[in-house]
Amino acid sequence: MKYIVVSGGVISGIGKGVIASSTGLLLKTLGLKVTAIKIDPYMNIDAGTMAPTEHGEVFVLDDGGEVDLDLGNYERYLDVTLGRENNITTGKIYREVIEKERRGDYLGKTVQIVPHLTTAIQDWIERVSHLPVDDTQSTPDVCIVELGGTVGDIESAPFVEALRQFQFRVGQENFALIHVSLVPVVGGEQKTKPTQAAIRDLRGLGLVPDMIAARCVEPLDRSVINKLSMFCHVGPEQVMGVHDVSSTYHVPLLLERQGMVQFFEKRLHLDVKGGIAPAMKERGNDLRKRWKELTIGHDHLLEKVEIVLVGKYTSLQDSYISVVKALEHAALRVHRRLDLKWVEAGDLEPQTEIDNPVRYYASWQSICSAKGILIPGGFGLRGTEGMIGAAKWAREHRVPFLGICLGFQIAVVEFARNVCGIQGAGSAELDANTSDPVVIYMPEISKTHLGGTMRLGLRPTLFNKDSERSSKIRKLYGGAEAIWERHRHRYEINPEYIDRIERGSSKATSQHTSNGGRPSTPPPKGLRSLPTSPSLNRQDSAFRPSTPVKAGTDKLLFIGRSESGERMQVAELMPTSSSDKGHPYYVGMQAHPEFASRPLNPSPPFLGFVAAAAGQEILEEQLHVQKNYHAPHPPSLMILESERLRRQEQEAKEGVAINGTTEKPATTPPGASN
Numbered sequence: 001m002k003y004i005v006v007s008g009g010v011i012s013g014i015g016k017g018v019i020a021s022s023t024g025l026l027l028k029t030l031g032l033k034v035t036a037i038k039i040d041p042y043m044n045i046d047a048g049t050m051a052p053t054e055h056g057e058v059f060v061l062d063d064g065g066e067v068d069l070d071l072g073n074y075e076r077y078l079d080v081t082l083g084r085e086n087n088i089t090t091g092k093i094y095r096e097v098i099e100k101e102r103r104g105d106y107l108g109k110t111v112q113i114v115p116h117l118t119t120a121i122q123d124w125i126e127r128v129s130h131l132p133v134d135d136t137q138s139t140p141d142v143c144i145v146e147l148g149g150t151v152g153d154i155e156s157a158p159f160v161e162a163l164r165q166f167q168f169r170v171g172q173e174n175f176a177l178i179h180v181s182l183v184p185v186v187g188g189e190q191k192t193k194p195t196q197a198a199i200r201d202l203r204g205l206g207l208v209p210d211m212i213a214a215r216c217v218e219p220l221d222r223s224v225i226n227k228l229s230m231f232c233h234v235g236p237e238q239v240m241g242v243h244d245v246s247s248t249y250h251v252p253l254l255l256e257r258q259g260m261v262q263f264f265e266k267r268l269h270l271d272v273k274g275g276i277a278p279a280m281k282e283r284g285n286d287l288r289k290r291w292k293e294l295t296i297g298h299d300h301l302l303e304k305v306e307i308v309l310v311g312k313y314t315s316l317q318d319s320y321i322s323v324v325k326a327l328e329h330a331a332l333r334v335h336r337r338l339d340l341k342w343v344e345a346g347d348l349e350p351q352t353e354i355d356n357p358v359r360y361y362a363s364w365q366s367i368c369s370a371k372g373i374l375i376p377g378g379f380g381l382r383g384t385e386g387m388i389g390a391a392k393w394a395r396e397h398r399v400p401f402l403g404i405c406l407g408f409q410i411a412v413v414e415f416a417r418n419v420c421g422i423q424g425a426g427s428a429e430l431d432a433n434t435s436d437p438v439v440i441y442m443p444e445i446s447k448t449h450l451g452g453t454m455r456l457g458l459r460p461t462l463f464n465k466d467s468e469r470s471s472k473i474r475k476l477y478g479g480a481e482a483i484w485e486r487h488r489h490r491y492e493i494n495p496e497y498i499d500r501i502e503r504g505s506s507k508a509t510s511q512h513t514s515n516g517g518r519p520s521t522p523p524p525k526g527l528r529s530l531p532t533s534p535s536l537n538r539q540d541s542a543f544r545p546s547t548p549v550k551a552g553t554d555k556l557l558f559i560g561r562s563e564s565g566e567r568m569q570v571a572e573l574m575p576t577s578s579s580d581k582g583h584p585y586y587v588g589m590q591a592h593p594e595f596a597s598r599p600l601n602p603s604p605p606f607l608g609f610v611a612a613a614a615g616q617e618i619l620e621e622q623l624h625v626q627k628n629y630h631a632p633h634p635p636s637l638m639i640l641e642s643e644r645l646r647r648q649e650q651e652a653k654e655g656v657a658i659n660g661t662t663e664k665p666a667t668t669p670p671g672a673s674n
Contacts, residue, residue: 001129001174002174003125003142003166006145006180007178007202007209010195015242017074019178019255020146021036023178024077024142024144025252025287026252027141029288029291030281031280032141032270032284033133036086037129037143040088040090041155042090043089046066046092047087048451056316056319057072057321057322065084065086067082067087071087072322076325076597076599082133093117100120121158122165129143147163151205160207174268176211178209179213181198183214183224195214209232211234212228213242214240220241237263249294290600301336304337305338305371305614306341306370307372307373307613309323309342309343310375311376312345312346313378327340327374327606329603333607344383345390346382347362347386348387349385350385371613373399375391375410377404380430384427387407388414391410392418395573402585403587404588404594407588412501416436416500422438423506424436439492442455442489445490459487460563461482461569463559463570467559467560472585473572474559476605476607476623477629485589485591485596486595488592492567493567498558498568554575560589569590573586585608585611585612
């Protein structure tokens with residue numbers, strides 16, 4: 001096993017994740033199998049309870065792990081499937097050490113940072129680095145380890161010391177270090193002093209960089225490279241200039257041109273010629289070819305597709321990084337340049353017209369001119385009325401629409417209010433006293449513990465049998481009967497309202513009874529068993545559409561449900577008559593398909609959405625191409641088995657087990673923070 005550690009200096013957020021991912025991608029082009037580990041020095045057990053505006057997006061893995069967004073970069077670039085243990089946090093390490101101490105594993109010794117904590121870190125890295133992460137199901141050849149934060153921070157000190165020891169544990173020929181630093185421009189001159197100071201601090205801690213990735217606005221001058229080489233004790237060929245580029249997809253090729261691959265072949269004694277199977281070499285060559293075509297194609301795109309993202313956390317665009325990447329992947333597939341406009345959901349609400357009319361009308365202008373409208377996930381009341389207004393505009397004006405998680409629930413609430421006539425339709429997340437709770441808290445989810453208690457990870461969705469011919473979203477999945485996507489939510493569509501919504505009526509029928517929010521009838525026809533293989537404001541938006549489509553032209557159908565048939569997971573707007581072509585694309589998904597999107601294999605819901613925004617002909621072309629779609633990675637048997645055991649345990653208990661105690665679900669949901 002070869003280990004390449006990526007650390008950072010001077011400032012945080014310098015691009016370590018992209019450089020780590022790009023390094024792994026280049027090694028994969030040689031035919032090597034690559035895995036990745038991210039170290040986050042914060043005390044949180046995981047990223048699940050952190051606000052998106054605090055730390056960026058919470059990325060969800062197949063096994064339900066809520067992790068740092070950099071693991072999303074690893075999965076996208078390396079086309080691998082990682083697990084929750086690929087993300088190490090201070091909280092996880094301390095918890096593991098304390099549990100060992102409580103069990104008496106240390107045999108009465110005084111437990112200290114060195115050697116007990118640092119040894120636990122090394123053991124974790126060595127154990128996880130050997131886990132298979134791709135379809136070969138074999139042990140990786142190289143592990144990329146990214147150390148989050150900035151070297152010199154007090155919280156990262158134990159990890160730096162652990163890595164110092166680790167280089168001797170695995171051997172110098174199996175350990176290399178890339179240090180990412182900033183070369184700022186002051187008065188038109190590229191300054192090297194910050195990097196010199198960062199390298200000096202790093203060497204003082206016992207780590208000597210094998211390569212310096214110098215981040216800068218413009219390409220590094222040759223004199224600057226020579227200066228960094230001289231004062232940082234590395235050769236000129238070990239200084240990589242990483243300047244700003246039009247797309248992060250260019251970074252691997254930028255590093256390759258500067259000789260990164262050749263350097264690591266020598267430094268880590270990689271037997272590229274004789275030690276790699278011919279089949280893996282062929283895969284590596286194919287990856288290099290396709291990636292070059294991707295980047296070259298991106299630069300030559302002339303036509304653009306305009307998408308408006310209506311979100312709650314637009315102040316930090318990293319909050320939606322997977323959504324943006326999924327849109328980029330889809331745009332590249334349809335040969336369009338993505339033109340993404342950001343609209344803060346609260347700016348669409350009537351109160352903003354009073355407080356800041358300029359922002360209000362500018363935001364609505366973006367909505368009115370949009371070729372496609374996307375509402376991503378989120379939590380809490382803020383901005384949801386603006387989202388409802390945007391969903392209404394997209395539905396009535398037949399603008400391509402995609403709703404993810406909260407966006408899916410928003411679309412259902414909007415349809416229930418404005419088409420079905422259920423005036424009090426709302427969400428129990430936002431108003432516990434809503435008269436018509438179309439969206440309710442899932443009964444098995446804890447109301448006292450937030451971390452790791454949501455419905456998380458890879459879950460199946462089964463399509464209705466009668467959706468095979470008419471559903472666009474099912475065609476985008478290649479006509480599959482069942483699909484697997486990652487979930488992250490606490491609320492669901494209330495089954496008692498499904499019939500009314502699908503009929504477009506405000507009146508309930510007798511087939512639904514009050515049963516704790518669960519339907520008393522069996523699952524709808526067409527749903528089969530799981531395959532064995534792997535307070536919303538009552539005031540409507542003040543902005544009225546000028547030429548809406550006649551109400552009732554389209555119907556909202558829940559065409560995708562959980563394996564039990566009780567949970568609504570995919571909704572699509574369908575025409576009521578065969579003579580009407582219907583809405584070009586109006587889809588809501590409870591899952592987060594953006595987490596599984598790849599540059600060379602875009603997510604089907606995003607592909608259909610962007611294709612529809614680019615034009616009906618483009619959408620029809622992609623629907624035809626997607627007949628041959630195959631999911632990139634089927635669910636592992638481990639995940640299926642763990643899910644089965646989880647359900648079995650849950651059904652055996654009356655309430656929800658939390659920390660060894662059994663609690664009955666609360667009658668009202670807690671207030672959700674923004």
